[in-house]
Structures are given as C-alpha cells and as structure tokens.
Amino acid sequence: MSKHTTVREDFDRYMIPMYSPASFIPVSGEGSSIYDQDGKHYIDFAGGIAVNALGHANRDLQQALVEQASKLWHTGNGYTNEPVLALAKQLVESTFADKVFFCNSGAEANEASLKLARKYALDHFGEGKNEIIAFNNAFHGRTLFTVSAGGQPKYSQDFSPLPGGIHHVPFNDLDAVKATISHKTCAIIVEPVQGEGGVIPADPAFLQGLRDLCDEHNALLIFDEVQTGIGRTGHLYAYMSYGVTPDVLSTAKALGGGFPIGGILTTDKYATALPIGSHGTTYGGNPLASAVAGKALSIINDDAFLQGVATRHDQFVSALTKINQDLDVFSDIRGSGLLIGCELKSEYAGQAKTISNLAAEEGLMALIAGPNVVRVAPALNISTDEIEQGMQRLHSALKRFLKR
Template sequence: MIPSVLPTYSRAPLHFVKGEGSWLVEEDGRRFLDLGSGIAVNALGHAHPALVKALTDQAQNLWHVSNLYEIPQQQALADKLVASSFADTVFFTNSGTEACELAVKMARKYWYEKGQPDKTDIIAFSGSFHGRSSAGIAAAGSEKMVKGFGPLLPGFKHLEWRDMAGLEAAIDDNTAAVLIEPVQGEGGIRPMPDDELKALRALCDDKGCLLILDEVQCGMGRTGRLFAHEWAGVTPDIMMVAKGIGGGFPLGAVLATEEAASGMTVGTHGSTYGGNPLGCAVGCAVMDHVADPEFLAEVNRKAGLLRQKLEGLVAAHPEVFEEVRGSGLMIGLKCRIAPADLVKAGYNALVITVPAADNVVRLLPALTISDDEIAEAVTRLDLAAASLEAA
C-alpha cells in the first residue's frame, strides 16, 4: 500500500523537532550538529531571533493579499536586492525551480521582442541542477533527471562542464542564453574558476547572447560574497536566487538588468504566492545580515578556519577522503568511499552532511556557525571517518 506521503524521497530515520542555531534536536533528545542547513537554506541557522521576529510580527498583521495589490514588504526586499547587486529589477517566486522557469521565459521573450524569435536555444552543462520542473530537468539533461518524463521541453543544448572551446563552437544564431552555476552544488561542489567565468561573460557579449547565472545554492553569502559571481568581477544579465534568501521560509527570486527584463511586461508572468508579505518580511531580515560587509568578512574568516581543519581531516584519513574543494562555506569532501556511507556514519556521530554527485559529501553549515562549532564539527567528522576505517 502506498504511504500517505508520496514516496519520492529516501529519508533517513530521523525526526527533528527543534532547531537552535547550528543544532537540530531529534525527538529522542539527541543533538545533531547541522552541516547541511536544509541544503544551504538556513543561512542564519535555525530559529534566528531576527527572522523569528520578522515572521511573527508580519504574521500578526497580514499574511497574503496576492499580487493584484502593492505589497510594501516585497518592494522593500526588491529595493535591498537591487541596491546590493547588478540587478535593476526583481521578480519573486516561491522556489529556485520557479526562478528557473522565469529565467528561461525571460531570456526567450527578450529575443522575441527584439524581432529575433528563433533565438530560443539555451546552453547548459553536465552536472548542473536547475530544479525539477519541465524547464529545470530539460536544462540539466542528465538521465537521472529526465528518464521517464518525456517529451522534454525543447530548446536546450548540453556541454561538458567547463568546456569553453565547445561552448564557443556551440553558440550560434539561435542561442538565446548560456545558463550556468558559478559553483555547482548537486554536481559535487565544483567552482568555475574566475578567469573562465570572465571569459564566459566576454564570450556571451561577443556572440550576442544572454548570461543566466543560477545562484540558488551558491548565493546569499554562501561563498563569502553576497553572490558568488562577484569574486570574478563579472555580472550576469539574469540570475536565479532562492534557498538562503528566505532563511528557511519558502522564497525565491529572479534578478535581472532592465535590458534583459524588457520583454516581461504586464501579464507575461505571475505567481499567486510569490512575493507574499510573510516571505518578503523574512527576506528583508536575511538581507540585513548577509549583505553586511562585516558579516561577509566573518563568513570568509570562518571558511578559512573550516577549510584548514578539513585539510587536516583529509590527511588523517586518506582511505576515506581524497580532497577538499569548494568556496566559502560551500565545501565538498571528495570521498574514496560511497558518499552515502559517510553521511550515514555522520548520523551515528551526530553530525548532518549532504551527499552530492562526483563522490562528494557537501558541508553547507549555517553562515553563523561559531569557531567552537567548527571545531566540534570536524571532531565528529573524524569520528565518522574512523568508524568507516574500522568497519
């Protein structure tokens, strides 16, 4: 008999009932150090006081009115994002998947309105993850994502990750945009080098196509800058954001330049819940923290501390680990064993991690993790690795 919850997840037998900063409390009382943050969602940890206050204050006044009316909290959050980024305008969604749908629509509509309706192709890359909607799985293109879900949305080309020569050859008169994650998350914490991201921006300019960045996982302070592309000193035309922007409340956004968004006029897109007062009130509180240069400087300092300790961990367990990679507090442990084995061993050591492709286990701690918690995290990972070696 099928369970009442559709069985599309392989869930760990854990039942968390409370979150406190970097900690999760199981219903049996065990305290787990959370290095997953809901897959990079809980950017400020669990139950951050500023987010709790923003949500409860707003909940006592107004939950939902729909986008038929002006929403002050939405305007406030859009203003904060525009002031802190390349963007001129923002559309709010409920998730990264919805942000992908709009990014694709926006790029194609741009060229349609420019009198070039055949410019519809979008080039994406192996190892990518852009959500599980029709556009998202078509953009990723991997068998795991698309098998059994055809016919796929047409208009996507796929290249190998970081194949710059292939990209230059693939861009033609029908190319609307190039879509890429500055740091792949699901693909195994694979950062795109700054010089290649600069070359990609220059290539899009030279070939006359738009650049769409997917910063759903790597954005919102995760790499030590508000957005990961800032490290390369480039800007996209369109960018997808979600996960950390709501600090745990469902929220996403598409940021764009005025030019790239020029085709999206009244009636071309909409959302019932996107940009609702609750989500945007929380998003404003998140931005007040993660856009602060002092906060980001602390993220970078703590990232360096964690990276240093993890290098020692890898050196101490060469049969378990191969290398450390990533950017900021978006770190991958490349394993010589099955990542699922390390994740499971972590449960026994009371530490939460997240598996990824390319034999990688992701560490995505709250950006507010303390130095003592970093030390404790590595101690628990050491115990997990030692248990695997002893097995």
C-alpha cells in the same frame, strides 16, 4: 509501542516515496544545533541544503515573521505590499540589477529566467533564436524546463518528451561553448559553483569567456545563484568575486533564511521582456516571505558578517585537511566560502551517502553532492564550538566507515 504520536514510519505510510529521509525526526534547533524526538543532539553541517543561512530559530527572523504575521499574510499578485517593495529595493541597491521578480523557489526562479531569455530573443530577433546552452552535471531545479536544462539525465530521462533546444557541454570548457554557440542561442545558464554536480567552482576565465560570447552573439548570460547566493561564498553573490556580471541572476535558498522565497534579478533592458500577464505566481513576493527575507538580507549583507564566512571557510578546510591527513579518505577538498565538497578517493567511490548516514549516527547532519562527494553547507554564522564538535563527529564517522 512508540511514545511519539508521529513516527518516521509515517513517512513510508503516507508520503509519496520520492525521498528517503533519515531515520530520525528533528523537532527543534537553535543556531547550528538540532535535537530529534528523543532529545539526541546533532550538529548541522547541512543547513537545510544551504538554506538556513542564520541557523535555526534565529530571533531576528522570528521577530520579523511574527510582526508581519500579525498584520498581513497574503493578497495575491493583484496587489503589492510594503515588505516586498522594501526587499526589492534592498536587492537592487546591493547588486547589478534594476528590477526584481519574486517567486517561491529556486526552480521557479530558473524557470522564469529561461522564459525571460526566450521571450526577449523572440521580441528582438524573431522565432529562430531560442536555443539554450547549459552544462553537464548542472542542476537548475525539478520543473520540466529546469530539469531539462540541468545536465543530469538521471533527473530528466523518465519525463520525456522534454523541452527542446537545450545543448549541454562540459563545465569549465570554453572551447566546447565556442563550438556550440550560434546566432540561434538566446542564453547560457551556468552555476558559478556547481553545487549538486560536486561543488566545482567555475574558472574565472571561463565565466569571463561566457560573458564575452554572450555579448558577441546577443545571448543572455544567466547565473544560477540559488545555492551560491546570499553570502554563501563570502560575497553577497558569487558573481561579485568573479568580476563578471550576468544579465539575469536567479536566487532562492538562503534568501529567506529558511522561509520559502525565490526570485530573479535583471536589468531594465531585459525586464521589458516580461510585461503584464506574461508570467506570474500566486504566492511569490507574499508579505510573510518578503519580511523575513528583508531581515535576513540586512543581517547577511554586511562586510563584517561576510568576512566571518571567509574565516569559517578557513576553519573548515583546515579541520577537514587535518582529518584527511589522519584517515586519507578524500582526494580533493574544494569549494568557496561555506559551500565545501570533499571528494572521495577512487577506492571509496559511490559511498558518500554511506558516510552521511554514519555521520548522522554520530550526531552530525551532512550532505552529499552526487555519489562521490561529501558536502557541507552550514549556517553562515555557525560557531567555532559547533564547527569543532561537528568535525570530531565527522572524524568518528569516517573511522567507522574505514573499519567497515
């Protein structure tokens, strides 16, 4: 009989089976180290899927949360609060934006972005301008609208009829966009680095081309920076490294450092499309989430901190390259900042999940990005020692994989 009152089998007993979580249950952590119910130690290269930007149990975030929890938790959107206004000011002063809307997740942020684009087009150009261009293998969330915009039919095909007017074209293919865009297009939505689609960075000329096409056709350029935002690429937002400014930007994941929060950033010109009553959320911008996000943002949006992301990127790529020179399992190691994808050679296609499971047995938490890519998205402040330990464990897991 188990010594634990809660066990992994309880998931299968009580939870709707849309996930297949690991066989162990994490219970505590500090930095990029995690311990499970039995005290086993893991190095965390997953970062809660690029969420835990400052690692686990960060003391500054704890303090912000506890201080706010002793004052005010929730009021609803009939009232504003001090932490949300301070957070909005931070984001506006740090980005292209004039206005911000807060919600609870990346999917909600992308939903709001797409609704804003259609509403703006309706207000200014009439009913015929409502089409959206998105990209194959994109991922924008799980709501019906965002899963339709995502270019992965496996996530949407069982939920038809889907929202219409969405056209998918190949990523990094500007000619395909030119052949599709028209006076009916209200928006293009794009990830600067496709995350779930395999960790594939956009070409700078591609994003600049999208900017030019949107200007030419009076369409909004939406950057989905849910995964790339808040320091992940070594810049506060990835658009800053490309020198291409979107009209709307969605943000979530690392914004709260582990506490759920999302939002969109936009300019005064487009913010007018969502007046009173046009959109909303019960929990969005609540004092707890906003206080934690404000503290996380103040720590991450610092030149020295962001330079540390670039330094860690080099450490990761160097270590991964060394492992690959020994084992020859990856055909490509790519990414930006601390969002890195390792694509398996063709003879190992489809086995990224097997590798991540073996890594967990070795004491390493890693991600996949589709069936062929092992993905790492650790805390942005992960220590050198934790990187080295994690790489030793990945090396061991890959050696076991090859023996199988």
